[in-house]
Amino acid sequence: xxxxxxxxxxLVSTGRxxxxxxxxxxxxxxxxxIAGRLVEISGSGAPASLTLAFGLVLEAQRQSEPVAxxxxxxxxxxxxxxxxxxxDLDALVIVRVPDARAVAHATxxxxxxxxxxxxxLDLGAEAEVPTPLQARLAGLAQKHHAAMVCLTEKGSAxxxxxxxxxxxVQTRRTKTSEGRFTCExxxxxxxxxxxxxxxxxxxxxxxxxH
Numbered sequence: 001x002x003x004x005x006x007x008x009x010x011l012v013s014t015g016r017x018x019x020x021x022x023x024x025x026x027x028x029x030x031x032x033x034i035a036g037r038l039v040e041i042s043g044s045g046a047p048a049s050l051t052l053a054f055g056l057v058l059e060a061q062r063q064s065e066p067v068a069x070x071x072x073x074x075x076x077x078x079x080x081x082x083x084x085x086x087x088d089l090d091a092l093v094i095v096r097v098p099d100a101r102a103v104a105h106a107t108x109x110x111x112x113x114x115x116x117x118x119x120x121l122d123l124g125a126e127a128e129v130p131t132p133l134q135a136r137l138a139g140l141a142q143k144h145h146a147a148m149v150c151l152t153e154k155g156s157a158x159x160x161x162x163x164x165x166x167x168x169v170q171t172r173r174t175k176t177s178e179g180r181f182t183c184e185x186x187x188x189x190x191x192x193x194x195x196x197x198x199x200x201x202x203x204x205x206x207x208x209x210h
Contacts, residue, residue, distance in 0.1 A: 029169075029185065029199040031059045031118065034147045037166040037192075038138040041185070042152045048171035048183040049151050050076065051203060053120055054085050056149065061088055065117025068093040068110050070103045072124050104129045104137065111140045111148065118147045125153040127161060134164040156188070166191045169199075176202070 027033075029052070043049035060067045071077045073096050083089050093116075095106050100123045107121050119141075123129070127150065129137075141148040150161060160168045169185040176182050184200035 036142045036145045038148050040150045040165045040168040042154050043171040044155045048173040051183045060118040067118045068116050069120045070095045070107050071122035075122050100127045104133050114144045121150045123152050127152040134162050138164045
């Protein structure tokens with residue numbers, strides 16, 4: 001498994017952590033590489049998934065790509081965290097719905113407009129999207145060249161949302177030193193490249209985070 005050398009850049013706060021390093025621009029974990037695909041980011045009990053997703057939102061906004069974040073009414077998404085990280089909330093469409101299936105249906109309506117470069121589906125712990133709906137979402141993502149990212153709360157041994165997921169990654173957060181954490185992802189499935197790469201961001205946590 002290959003890993004690019006981490007390069008330092010300006011501090012950017014994301015997902016309750018402050019990013020102090022990111023991978024070079026040629027990494028497969030960037031907006032251009034996941035555009036037109038159905039992607040699943042899984043994590044269990046740590047904010048690494050949100051941190052990595054916020055990084056994509058920042059990248060999209062810097063490229064003037066509209067972004068939609070569709071989430072459950074009871075979710076870990078907290079807009080002030082995103083704003084602190086540099087995300088422009090005025091340019092971010094946030095939709096809250098009652099359950100995971102409603103998340104998928106709302107996203108389908110949004111992506112059909114062709115207006116969004118990135119759509120985040122915050123599906124939570126009991127994520128379930130019927131296969132026909134996944135097929136429509138995957139087809140629309142490809143048609144409009146939109147990145148469609150599903151956030152799920154599950155362990156690495158749990159199955160993915162389905163066979164139509166083009167890229168599935170598992171995230172974790174590891175404390176590396178006092179106040180420093182590594183947010184990394186491991187690839188479980190990649191239909192384009194195969195599970196041959198990994199990605200990591202070095203982050204600085206807020207006071208009191210262990």
